[in-house]
Amino acid sequence: MKKKLSLLVLLAIALCMGCYDDKGNYDYHEFNEISIGDRGFDTAYILTSFVDTLRISPEINFKLAENTHLKFEWVARSNGVGSEEYPLGNERDLVFPVSLPTETYTLYFKVTDTLNTMEYSNVTVMQVQDLLTSGWIILGENSNGEAQLDMITYSVDTMVLKDMLHDSGLPALRGPVKVWVVDNYRDNMIHISTEDGTYRLDRDNFKGGDHTHLKYNFYDPESLDHFVLQEVAQMRSYNRAAIIDNKLFHNGFLISSSVFQNPANHYQGTYDLFSIGDKIAYNPKAMAYYYMLYNNDAKRFVYTGGRAYGSPVGYCDTLKDTRSDVEIFSWKTGLDYVTSISSRLLDGYSFTVLTDSKGSYYLYCYALKYQWGWESIEKKKKYSLDKATDIDKAKFFGVSAQRTYLIYATGSKLYAYDYVAEKVQLLRDFGGQEITLLHYDILIDVGAGDDFFYVGTYDPSLSKETGGTLTMYKVMNDPNNIIVEEVPGFSWSGLCKIKSIDFKRY
Known part of the structure; x- marks a missing residue:
């Protein structure tokens, strides 16, 4: 009975407290709620990196007066594996030059009221x-x-993209030398060589920095003065030779952008470096891991590479004349070096242009071969270039993949010389324009009948930023006439003054 009375008393007290008139001082304010309209968010965007700029001016509504205590954030989150996030801006209106990897993204716009932390x-x-x-x-x-x-x-439509180094993270670099795109592995990079050094760029976003300097691909980052990549040749995925700061580097297993070792322009048993020509001859059609170079000091051919036991890997070796080939020419020529040319002619013949003290020029032809598991270097022929007009002034060289033509350029003139028929033809005279590049295609368009090369010209009446033109030409397989035609639709103007080109496959 007492328990029942106690419960009734407690219930009565509770009812009395509920009826108590609270006369405290409470000041309630209406909440200034924010809403973001659908303008700019009611559509899906299809954008192209380095071409499009994403612009959105969001509509922000306030329940009361406009709030100035706001913080804005734009973020793109990848819908792929990893869901990586990319900050795009911190202003109310988004103006973002698109530079993101290929992907589908969710675009978030977040507004934070800093007075009450509401988002x-x-x-x-x-x-x-x-x-x-x-x-x-x-x-x-x-x-x-x-x-x-x-x-x-060529990715979406053929167009020209300009000044890709502007936001790359690299410093201003003087004296462009060579661009090289390593296409054997997805993670390999784009090499930009200048007189100020060589840097590597990410192949997806063209970004780099001091940490991507080529010196960090050496066991000793202080081993060279400038780290200027001048020439490179690569067989298949991993066998590579390169000329850097006028020194030869070779390694049979340079996977990705791996580490360079010691210079190789010396003979076995001695580390006295000899001067070498600035080009490497190799066979792009065979699996021969030999590379041919020219010893400027001894004025003779040397080679490096190979897979057989005792092959000169990491150093160079001389080539020996034999009774059967000494009449073709001697590997010890005694001549001065001009250039070397790799080609897809026949089995992948290579060529070297040399000159003597009297001003005569010669074309040496040889083949780096791979047969039945063995590599060899075979002499082919020595040709005179005395009838090749202006050959002494030539700066750029290439060799036809189908015909016996040496293609060369000097000043504004482009020539073809049939070194077998000893017939020369002026292909083009670009007048007031300067030829700055002759690039023979031995790696990209390599189907049957493909015989293409590219010519870069510069118009000095225009700025160096926009005065360059790149044009593609095809050598016609005519046995009676030297015919070279411009490929329709494959000429691009508005380029920089061209020094070097390379093709990016993916």
């Missing part, structure tokens, strides 16, 4: 496509003598 957001979807997937990478010079990187992209 509001809206989202949409965007698809980014990449113009950087494939095309010609063009290294040239601007009006300040600095390296400029342009690109003729």
Whole structure:
């Protein structure tokens, strides 16, 4: 009975407290809620990196007066594996030059009220496509003598992308030398060589920095003065020879952008380095891991590489004349070096141009071969170039893949010389324009009947940023006449003053 009375008392007290008139001083304010409208978020975006700029001016509504205590954040989150996030901006209106990898993204816009920490957001979807997937990478010079990187992209539509180094993270680099794209592995990089050194760029976003300097690919980053990549030849995925700071480096297992070892332009048993020509001859059609070079000091051919036991890997060796081939020419020529040319002619013949003290020029032809598991170097023939007009002034060289033509350029003139028929023909005279590049295609268009080369010209009446033109030509397989035709639709102007080009496959 007492328990029942106690419960009744407690219930009565509770009812009395509920009826108590609280006369405290309470000041309630209406909440200034924010809403983000659908303008700019009611559509999906299809954008192209390095071409499009994403612009969104969101509509922000306030329940009361406009709030100035706001913080804005734009973020793109990848819908792929890893869900990587990319900050795009911190302003109310988004103006973002697109430079993201190819992917589908969720675009988030977040508004934070800093007075009460309330957050509001809206989202949409965007698809980014990449113009950087494939095309010609063009290294040239601007009006300040600095390296400029342009690109003729084939990824979405053929177009020219300008000044790719501007936001790359690299310092201003003077004296462009060579661009080299390593296409054997996805993670390999784009090499930009200048007189100020060589840097590597990420192949997806063309970004780099001090940490991507080529010196970090050496066991000793202080082993060279400038780390200027001048020439490189690569067989298949891993066998590579390169000339850096006028020194030869060779390694049979340089996977990815691996580490360079000691210079190889010396003979076995001695580390006295000899001067070498600035080009490496190799066979792009065979699996021969031999590379041919020229010893300028001894004025003779030397080679490096090979897979057999005792092959000169990491050093060079001389070539021996035999009774059966000494009448063709001697490997110890006694002549001065001009250039070497790799080609797809027949079995992948290589050529070297040499000159004597009297001013005569010669073309040495040889083949780096691989048969039945063995590599060999075979002499072919020595040709006179005395009838090749202006050969002494030539700066650029190439060799036809189908005909016995030496293609060369000097000043504004482009020549073809049939070294068997001893017949020369002026192919083009570009007048007031200067030929700055002759690039023979031995790696890209290599089907039956393909015989293409590219000529870079510069119009001095225009700026170095835009005065360059790249044109593609095809050698016609005519046995009676030297015919070279411009390929329709394959000429691009508005480029920098071209120094070097290379093709990016993916």
